[in-house]
Amino acid sequence: MIKNYLTLAWRNLKKSKVFSFINIMGLTVGLTASFLIFVYVCFELSYDAFHAKADRTYRLVADIKTPTETINANGPSWAVPPNVIDEFGEVEAFVRFTRADFVVKRDEVQFQEDECAFADSVFLSVFDFPLLEGDAKTALKEPFSMVLSESSAKKYFGSDNAVGQTLHVGQEQLPVTVTGIMKDMPENTRLKADMVVSMTTLTQKLNAGLDEQWGNYGSEAYLLLRAGTQADGLQAKFPDFLEKRNGSEMKQSQMFVTLFLEPIKEVYLYSTRDGSNVGNINNVYIFSIVAVFILLIAAFNFINLTTARSAERAKEVGIRKVVGAAKPQLIKQFLGDSILLCLIAFVFALGFTFALLPLFNYLAGKQVSMILFANPGYIGILFLAAICVGLLAGIYPALVLSGFRPVAVLKGRFASGTRGIFLRKALVVIQFTISIALIFGTVIVYNQMRYMRNRDLGFDKEQTLVIDTKGSPAKEAFKQALAHIPAVKATALSGSVPGGGNPGAYSEIENSHGDLQIANLDLYFVDFDYLDLYGIDVVAGRGFSRDFATDSTQAMVVNEAAVSLFGYHSPNEAIGKRFKQWGREGTIVGVVKDFHFRGLQGKIKPLTMRIEPGSWNLVSVKLTAGNLPATMAAIEKEWKTAVPNLPFTYFFLDEYFNRQYRSEEQFGRLFVNFAVLAIFISCLGLFGLASYSTAQRVKEIGIRKVLGASIADIVQMLSSDFIKLVLVAIGIALPVAWWAMHRWLTDFAYHINIQWWVFAAAGITAIAIAVLTVSWQAIRAAVANPVDSLRDE
Structure with missing residues (x-):
C-alpha cells in the first residue's frame, strides 16, 4: 500500500x-x-559547553561600588582567587586567564601575535583543550613555560619537534620554553589563544607580588567547584570573606566589592560585562x-x-x-x-x-x-x-x-x-x-x-593610521622622523585611541563642594599633539601645551561627562580644581567636548587625560589623501630605521573603531x-x-x-x-x-x-x-x- x-x-x-x-x-x-x-x-549555545567539567565551572566577577558609580568588572582582583581556594573547601581549583599580545621571535623570524594569554597551571586540567604533546598537569607550572597551538607550532618550527624549544617573547625578548602542543582551540570558546604562557611568569617574575594585590584588576578568573557544591550557597559566603580579608582596604578606598558566580556556559550569551566581545x-x-x-x-x-x-x-x-x-x-x-x-x-x-x-x-x-x-x-x-x-x-x-x-x-x-x-x-x-x-x-x-557608522563622534577618525611601537624607546624619534614625509600632516603619541582599550584609574578629584571625591575614571595617556590631531574641541580652559613645564607632571584634561560627575554646572567651574591620580597631583587645566571614545552602545563616560611619556606606545599619523601605497612604504622605511627589532604593525582608525559594531x-x-x-x-x-x-x-x-x-x-x-x-x-x-x-x-x-x-x-x-x-x-x-x-x- x-x-x-x-x-x-x-x-x-x-x-x-x-x-x-x-x-x-x-x-x-x-x-x-x-x-x-x-x-x-x-x-551560539555551544560556547564553552564542550568542557567535561563545564557544569561545575563558573566565572568569578565583581561589582565595584564607588561613591560615584558601580563598575561591572569581568573579573576579581588578582588576590581573590588564591585566597578563595584557601578559604573555601568547596572550590577544587581556580584558573586566572589574562589576554595579551606579544612580539614573538625565533632566530630571524618574528611575528606580532595577538591571540595570546597567561593562565594558571591547572588551565589544561580544568578546560578541555587536548594536548598533542606534553603533560597537561605540568606544562604551565614553571615560569617562562609556554603551550602552543598546533598551527602556531608549525608556524615557528615547521615539522620539527617544538617541545623543549625556545621562543623569545616581548620587547625584552624573554626566553620562553615550549612545554606542550595543544590542538587549535575551537571557534566556540571565549578562552581563545594560540599561545598560553604560564601565569607564574607574570606573578612571580614580571610582576612579583601580583597575587597579593586586592585593588588591582585585570584578569578573568574561573572557579571549578567540587561535585555537589551549590554555586548560590558559595556566593552567599563571599561578603564575609571579603570583609575579613579586605574590609579595611575597601573602607579606606571607598570601593566596595561584591563577587558573583556566572556559569561558564552562560557567559558568552548572557553576560553584559565584556561589551562587544560576547554574543x-x-x-x-x-x-x-x-x-x-x-x-x-x-x-x-x-x-x-x-x-x-x-x-x-x-x-x-x-x-x-x-x-x-x-x-x-x-x-x-x-x-x-x-x-x-x-x-x-x-x-x-x-x-x-x-x-x-x-x-x-x-x-x-x-x-x-x-x-x-x-x-x-x-x-x-x-x-x-x-x-x-x-x-x-x-x-x-x-x-x-x-x-x-x-x-x-x-x-x-x-x-x-x-x-x-x-x-x-x-x-x-x-x-x-x-x-x-x-x-x-x-x-x-x-x-x-x-x-x-556616520554619526559625528566628536573626533576625526578619517585618514588616521595608528602604529603600535610596543613602548619602544625609539618611539619619539620615529614620530619625529615621520614629520619629514610629505603625506604626513600630523603625528601624536598616546597609550590609547578611540575605540581601543584604556585603563581605569583610581582618582580623587575636587568636586563642587570642595571635597576630593573618589571615582574610578577612564584614563588616556596622551602627548601635546593628541587633541589637535584628533580634532577634539576644548570647551573650557586649554589643552596641553609645551609652553607650560608643569603640564607633563601636574596637569589634567577632563571631558564634559567628568565635569557633570563632580557636580559642576559648567565646564569653566572645573578649571583649576585639584586631582590625585596614580601618584600624581595637580590641577585640571582644560575640559574637552564629550566624544565617543567607546562607541555608541553606551553613554559617554567620564574621561581624564594626562601627559605620561612612559605609557605611550601608539603613534597616530594623520595622512593626506593620495598615493597610499607610496606613503605606507615611506613610513615603513622610517620604522625599519628607527625600530629595526620589531615588526611593523598598524591599523587604520576608522576600520578599527567600526569593529565595535x-x-x-x-x-x-x-x-x-x-x-x-x-x-x-x-x-x-x-x-x-x-x-x-x-x-x-x-x-x-x-x-x-x-x-x-x-x-x-x-x-x-x-x-x-x-x-x-x-x-x-x-x-x-x-x-x-x-x-x-x-x-x-x-x-x-x-x-x-x-x-x-x-x-x-x-x-x-x-x-x-x-x-x-x-x-x-x-x-x-x-x-x-x-x-x-x-x-x-
Whole structure:
C-alpha cells in the first residue's frame, strides 16, 4: 500500500512539473534558511559547553561600588582567587586567564601575535583543550613555560619537534620554553589563544607580588567547584570573606566589592560585562523566531499551492471515490504526496546548507563549525522537522481534497466552501504580516547601522593610521622622523585611541563642594599633539601645551561627562580644581567636548587625560589623501630605521573603531538576508492563492469579457481582493513591528527615532510586492480567450 502511495505521488510530481518545482523550491528555501539558523543557534549555545567539567565551572566577577558609580568588572582582583581556594573547601581549583599580545621571535623570524594569554597551571586540567604533546598537569607550572597551538607550532618550527624549544617573547625578548602542543582551540570558546604562557611568569617574575594585590584588576578568573557544591550557597559566603580579608582596604578606598558566580556556559550569551566581545541571547531568540516564521511561511505556502491545484485533482478524487476509495485512504495518499515533497526538499536543503555554509559564515562573521551539522543527532532533528512540516502543510489540503463529493466534482463544481476560502486568505494575511514586520525591521536595522557608522563622534577618525611601537624607546624619534614625509600632516603619541582599550584609574578629584571625591575614571595617556590631531574641541580652559613645564607632571584634561560627575554646572567651574591620580597631583587645566571614545552602545563616560611619556606606545599619523601605497612604504622605511627589532604593525582608525559594531552589523546582514527569503516564500504563497482564485473564477472572467470587460477591469477585479488582504496584514504587522524594533533600539544608548516614513515604506513595499506577484496570473487570465474559458468538458 505504501509503495502504491509513493508511486502515485511520484506520478503526480512528474505530471505537474511546474507545480512540483515551485512547491519544492519554496520548501527547499524555507528548510535551508531554517537549517542554517538552526546550525547558527546551536553553535551560539555551544560556547564553552564542550568542557567535561563545564557544569561545575563558573566565572568569578565583581561589582565595584564607588561613591560615584558601580563598575561591572569581568573579573576579581588578582588576590581573590588564591585566597578563595584557601578559604573555601568547596572550590577544587581556580584558573586566572589574562589576554595579551606579544612580539614573538625565533632566530630571524618574528611575528606580532595577538591571540595570546597567561593562565594558571591547572588551565589544561580544568578546560578541555587536548594536548598533542606534553603533560597537561605540568606544562604551565614553571615560569617562562609556554603551550602552543598546533598551527602556531608549525608556524615557528615547521615539522620539527617544538617541545623543549625556545621562543623569545616581548620587547625584552624573554626566553620562553615550549612545554606542550595543544590542538587549535575551537571557534566556540571565549578562552581563545594560540599561545598560553604560564601565569607564574607574570606573578612571580614580571610582576612579583601580583597575587597579593586586592585593588588591582585585570584578569578573568574561573572557579571549578567540587561535585555537589551549590554555586548560590558559595556566593552567599563571599561578603564575609571579603570583609575579613579586605574590609579595611575597601573602607579606606571607598570601593566596595561584591563577587558573583556566572556559569561558564552562560557567559558568552548572557553576560553584559565584556561589551562587544560576547554574543547576545536576544539575537539567538530573534533568529529562532525568524526560523519558525520561515518554516510556517513555507508550510502556508505549500497549503496555498496545493489547494490552488485542487481544481486539477478534483475529478481524480471523484473517480477514486466512485470506484471505492475511502476518505482515510485518500488522506493517506495526499499526506504521502506532501511528505514526499518535503523529503525531496529536505535532501536539497541539506545540500544547499552545506554549500551555503561558507557564505553564511561570512555573513555571520564567524566560522560556524561543519562538525555541528555533521552530528547524526542534529541531522535527525532536522529530518523530523522536515517530516513535521510535511504533515502540517499536507493535512489541510488532504482533508479538503479527500472531502470533495463525487457527484459535484464530476459535474465541475469543486469549490471547497467558504471556510476553506477564509482559511486560505487567513494564511496569506499571516504570511504577509510576518513579511511586512520583517520589511519594517530590515529598514530599522539598516538605518541604525548607518547611523552608527556616520554619526559625528566628536573626533576625526578619517585618514588616521595608528602604529603600535610596543613602548619602544625609539618611539619619539620615529614620530619625529615621520614629520619629514610629505603625506604626513600630523603625528601624536598616546597609550590609547578611540575605540581601543584604556585603563581605569583610581582618582580623587575636587568636586563642587570642595571635597576630593573618589571615582574610578577612564584614563588616556596622551602627548601635546593628541587633541589637535584628533580634532577634539576644548570647551573650557586649554589643552596641553609645551609652553607650560608643569603640564607633563601636574596637569589634567577632563571631558564634559567628568565635569557633570563632580557636580559642576559648567565646564569653566572645573578649571583649576585639584586631582590625585596614580601618584600624581595637580590641577585640571582644560575640559574637552564629550566624544565617543567607546562607541555608541553606551553613554559617554567620564574621561581624564594626562601627559605620561612612559605609557605611550601608539603613534597616530594623520595622512593626506593620495598615493597610499607610496606613503605606507615611506613610513615603513622610517620604522625599519628607527625600530629595526620589531615588526611593523598598524591599523587604520576608522576600520578599527567600526569593529565595535561588528556584532550588530553581522546581526543586520543575517536579518536582512533571512527577511528577503521569508518575503520570497510569501510571494510564492500569494502566487498559489492567485492561481486558485483565478481557476475558480475562469468562467466568470469569460462571461465578463463577453459582456465587454477590458483587460484592466479583469486585472483590477482579481487584484483587489489580494490588496485587501495585504492592507489587513499591514494593519496587524506595523504596530507589532514598531513595538519589537523599539525594544531592540533601547539596547543602544544612541539610536535613531522611528520615523513615519518607515511605516509608509514598509506598507508600500508590501503592496508593490503583492501587486507584482498577483499581476502575472491576473493578466494571464484576462488575456485568455473567453471561448476556451466557457467551454465545458
